[in-house]
Amino acid sequence: MTILLPLLLVSYAIAAAALGAWRLARASWPRRMPRLGIAAWQVLTVTATVSVLVAGLLVAVPCLPTRLNWDAVAELRQHYASPGRVVTGLIAAGGTLAVMARMTWAITAAMALARSRRAHHDEALALLGRPGPVPSMTVLDNDHPAVYCVPGRKRIVCTTGALDRLDRPQLQAVLAHERAHLAGRHHLVIMFARVLERAFPGIQFLATAAGEIGCLVEMAADDNAARHVNRLALARALLALATSSAPADVLSAAGTAGAQRIRRLLETPRPHSSARRKAGFAVTLLTAPVLALAAPTVALLAAPQCLPW
Amino acid sequence: MARFGDLEAAVMDLMWSADGPVRVRWVADEINRERQLAFNTVQTVMENLFRKGWLTRRKDGQAYWYAAVRSREDYVAGLYREALTAAPDPTATLVRLVMEELQPAEAAQLRRALDKAAAQRTASR
Numbered sequence: 001m002t003i004l005l006p007l008l009l010v011s012y013a014i015a016a017a018a019l020g021a022w023r024l025a026r027a028s029w030p031r032r033m034p035r036l037g038i039a040a041w042q043v044l045t046v047t048a049t050v051s052v053l054v055a056g057l058l059v060a061v062p063c064l065p066t067r068l069n070w071d072a073v074a075e076l077r078q079h080y081a082s083p084g085r086v087v088t089g090l091i092a093a094g095g096t097l098a099v100m101a102r103m104t105w106a107i108t109a110a111m112a113l114a115r116s117r118r119a120h121h122d123e124a125l126a127l128l129g130r131p132g133p134v135p136s137m138t139v140l141d142n143d144h145p146a147v148y149c150v151p152g153r154k155r156i157v158c159t160t161g162a163l164d165r166l167d168r169p170q171l172q173a174v175l176a177h178e179r180a181h182l183a184g185r186h187h188l189v190i191m192f193a194r195v196l197e198r199a200f201p202g203i204q205f206l207a208t209a210a211g212e213i214g215c216l217v218e219m220a221a222d223d224n225a226a227r228h229v230n231r232l233a234l235a236r237a238l239l240a241l242a243t244s245s246a247p248a249d250v251l252s253a254a255g256t257a258g259a260q261r262i263r264r265l266l267e268t269p270r271p272h273s274s275a276r277r278k279a280g281f282a283v284t285l286l287t288a289p290v291l292a293l294a295a296p297t298v299a300l301l302a303a304p305q306c307l308p309w
Numbered sequence: 310m311a312r313f314g315d316l317e318a319a320v321m322d323l324m325w326s327a328d329g330p331v332r333v334r335w336v337a338d339e340i341n342r343e344r345q346l347a348f349n350t351v352q353t354v355m356e357n358l359f360r361k362g363w364l365t366r367r368k369d370g371q372a373y374w375y376a377a378v379r380s381r382e383d384y385v386a387g388l389y390r391e392a393l394t395a396a397p398d399p400t401a402t403l404v405r406l407v408m409e410e411l412q413p414a415e416a417a418q419l420r421r422a423l424d425k426a427a428a429q430r431t432a433s434r
Contacts, residue, residue, distance in 0.1 A: 117402040124388050126314045127321045127363065128381065142389050147406040159389065174406060181404045190401040217404075232427055239423065241406060243416040258411055262419050266426045 006055035006092075009299050013051035016295075017205040020044045025208055031264060034219035036280075038189060041209045041216070045196060046292040048205070049103075054296040056096030060089045106199035110191055118152040125150070125157065132158060134175060139163065145241050149178040151187040162241060170237035173229040180224035186217045215257050222261055235265040316346075316354050321363060325381045330367065330374035 021044065024030060030037025062079055080086050129138035138157045140146075145162035149155065156178045158171075166174060181187070190213065197203075197210040225234055242258045323339050324331070337351040355375055358364045366373040379387075392403055411419070 114402050121388070121391065121402065123361070124384065127318050128384050128388060140385060140388065142385055144389060146389065146392060148392050148403045150403055151401075157392070177406060178404075187401040187404055190404070194401065232423065232430065235423055235426075238406070239411070239416065239419055242411045243413070259415050259419060263422070266422055 003059070005299050006058045009051045009055035009058070009296065012295050013048040013055070016044060016051070017048045017203075021205045021208050025212060030212070030216060031219060031260065034216040034223060037216045038213055038220065041193075041213050042189075043292040045193070045206065045209050047295060049099075049196070050293060050296045051299075053096055053099060054299055056092045056099070058299065059092035060096060061093075102199050103196070106195045107192070110195045114187075114191065115152065118150055121150055122153050122155065125155065129157065132156075132163075133171075137175070147174050147178065147241065149181055151182060151185075154182050156182075165240045166237055169230055169233040170240065173225055173234035174237045174241075176225035176228045177221045177234065180221040181217075184217075184220065184224070186221065189217055190214055215260075218257075219261060219264065222265060226265065231265045235262050238262050238265070316350070317358060320351065320354050320358060321377070321381075324364065324375065324377045327376075330376040332372050332374055334372075336375075 024037070024040055024044065030040065061076070080089060125138050125140070129140050131137070132139040136154060136156060138155055140157055140159045142159040143161040144159060145165050146157075146159045147162050148157055150157065156175060158174075162174075163171070190210075193206075193210040193213040197206045200206055222234060222238075238258070239262055242262075319340060320336060323336050327335070333348065333352045333355055336355065337346065337348045340346055340351060355364060359366055359375065363378060364375045365378050366375045368374075392405065
């Protein structure tokens with residue numbers, strides 16, 4: 001009975017990862033509602049990861065007492081009386097701990113690295129950059145057009161090449177896009193997705209999730225910017241920046257994601273009632289964590305006592 | 310401490326404009342054309358820049374001769390590469406506006422679509 005539960009959880013995780021990723025990557029709605037799409041991908045990755053962790057935990061500790069009582073300890077001792085179960089339990093415990101340690105380490109290391117890199121980048125910007133035409137903007141003397149933001153210090157950097165190519169409304173649109181990134185703390189969203197991908201290489205599902213989240217974050221920032229500035233100005237700005245004569249080694253072969261972004265800005269957004277959309281977001285944001293943890297929680301609740309395997 | 314950063318930037322600008330290695334005295338004199346700063350302050354700023362790896366120095370008798378490690382253009386190019394490395398940065402140190410280049414044919418197509426959308430918008434007004 002208890003071995004069935006972990007098996008079910010692992011199957012659920014695999015099914016959620018495989019089917020969910022397959023459906024989500026092909027669906028068109030995430031690109032129309034990127035914030036919802038990001039939440040969906042996050043729900044998928046969290047639910048799959050936590051399910052696997054809970055499965056390992058359940059194999060290692062098949063008795064989960066509702067209160068700390070000695071009965072559970074005695075039953076555990078009885079459970080571990082046979083050497084076979086000790087081996088299985090040790091493997092499960094070791095695996096679970098290894099996965100948790102890997103995740104913790106990967107996230108801590110990535111955050112520390114990002115912090116030191118940003119500090120270094122910021123120091124260099126202070127010496128090399130000039131104040132831009134707008135506060136919080138730094139201008140870098142370089143002919144190649146580039147615009148980016150440094151999250152920690154909330155700095156928006158623009159090269160002279162980019163300033164030359166953008167007119168005033170386009171520059172405002174670009175700044176609105178970058179401010180949306182900063183306000184939405186998109187760097188954390190991207191970082192967690194990429195850290196998971198790199199912590200468990202070979203799991204294609206995590207790589208797909210990281211890639212899709214990377215695209216959706218850009219679209220979310222585009223949508224946010226389009227609420228404050230002209231959509232077409234933003235589209236023109238993206239086009240101007242994406243068709244620079246950049247050195248060949250920076251060129252990437254398939255520019256489909258960038259083209260998709262510009263195309264969706266050309267479409268008139270559907271006249272949703274904004275209140276309804278807000279309500280939809282609120283409901284999704286509240287239910288997403290519940291959905292993500294539902295299966296593992298149910299599994300934990302279903303295993304309150306020791307049952308013979 | 311923001312003022313201190315300004316000072317570092319001012320010193321580096323002078324160092325990049327200098328013809329070769331210079332002494333702290335020269336930098337202090339140049340800076341003091343515009344503002345009033347103690348020689349010691351300038352010396353501290355330059356020692357900091359040396360520690361951070363922006364300046365090199367060589368002792369000649371009693372005085373140090375300082376020089377910029379790399380030209381301003383080199384630093385900017387390095388910073389630009391850092392911001393635009395082709396591989397996605399796993400830590401999301403920076404968030405770039407445009408991730409990749411468009412192919413010329415694709416760009417031309419998009420430009421036409423954009424002009425059409427703009428025309429439609431003016432027509433419907």
